[in-house]
Amino acid sequence: MTSKRRESFMDHVASYFGYISKPINKAAFRQLCMKSMADDVIRAQEGSQIIKILELENTRVRDIMITRSAIRLIEVDQRIEEIKNLIKTSGHSRFPVIAEDNKKIIGILLAKDLVVSRGKKSVKDLVRKALFVPENKKLNNLLSEFQKRHQHMAIVINEYGDFTGIVTIEDVIEQITGEIEDEHDPQQTGKQILKEGRDRYLVQATTSIAEFNDYFNAQLKDDDIDTIGGLVLKQLGFIPQKGTEIRIDRFKFTVRSANERQIKWFDVHKIAKKSRKSQE
Incomplete structure (x- = not known):
């Protein structure tokens, strides 16, 4: 048939x-x-x-998944107020909940459930059952499973059952439609560093540290990292949302656009060195 x-x-x-x-x-x-x-x-x-x-x-799940190191996790014993603050600062709506041993995912917490929690004081009262999928699952089968189970996120596990990442239905759809550009992303100019004003610049996250140093006469360095985006990620320890700020040396980096996988563009403010007279 x-x-x-x-x-x-x-x-x-x-x-x-x-x-x-x-x-x-x-x-x-x-x-x-x-x-x-x-x-x-x-x-x-x-x-x-x-x-x-x-x-x-x-294409397999492991080819598009967001790895564990880049995921904001909620601990099962974490206070509700702390979680609300995390949601506000992260901008995400779904969070994997990890057990006390920091190894096993016990479910997923939806931001909207906190709004209608009605006095529930424990994460255990709010956590939802998660969909678990193997790293080698094909994307066509994953899409069908998302539709069948009415799920938007899946927890990815390896052959030993260890938690290695997450994958969302949006990740799969982007394989078909292509990545949806942020409305604040600059138009393609072929340049990775654009001057926008006095001591203010727009810098693409994929700009190499060497190119950044040449342009700004700077001395940023990391033996394990090649790009400015990678350097900021290492300093932060997580993938930030738009508006996140960090200062490295004499530069203030503000994330202009990013998704759950990567930073795309920074607003960079070059902070002027204090003169010897002003320091005195």
């Missing part, structure tokens, strides 16, 4: 595109999409997204 449905779908697509013969497999269907784009039967964006849907089965 399944094969008949697939054939019917292929017939329908082939008929719509104006081709006599139907594709007999995914490779042929991909070629059909490519030809349809070339012939302007469908728009390039539409054809590209169709092809990316087909390619979901070639």
